[in-house]
Amino acid sequence: MKVLAVCGLGIGSSIILKINVGKVLDELGVKDYSLDVADIGSAQSIHFDLAVTSVELAGILSKNMKDEDKFRVLAISNFVDKNEMKEKVKACLEQLGV
Secondary structure: OEEEEEEOOOOOHHHHHHHHHHHHHHHOOOOOOEEEEEEHHHHOOOOOOEEEEEHHHHHHHHOOOOHHHHHHEEEEOOOOOHHHHHHHHHHHHHHHOO
């Protein structure tokens, strides 16, 4: 499973997202995943199974996706709130059948 942490420039908040989503995936027992960071411009052309990003960027990232695939873009309002992230990641994984 390819997981993408996305922020405006791909260097700041995406690193925080990457670290925290990695911890969440490990806690949920997900074994087979790759976790990368990207800026919003690059992320739009990268295939991913799951993306975590800010509320502000989620709409941009999912703009050209099919409606049935938009659940794979998780809008995180607090990048250090592992409970919020865990709930959203868990729900997405269930939809993906993981």
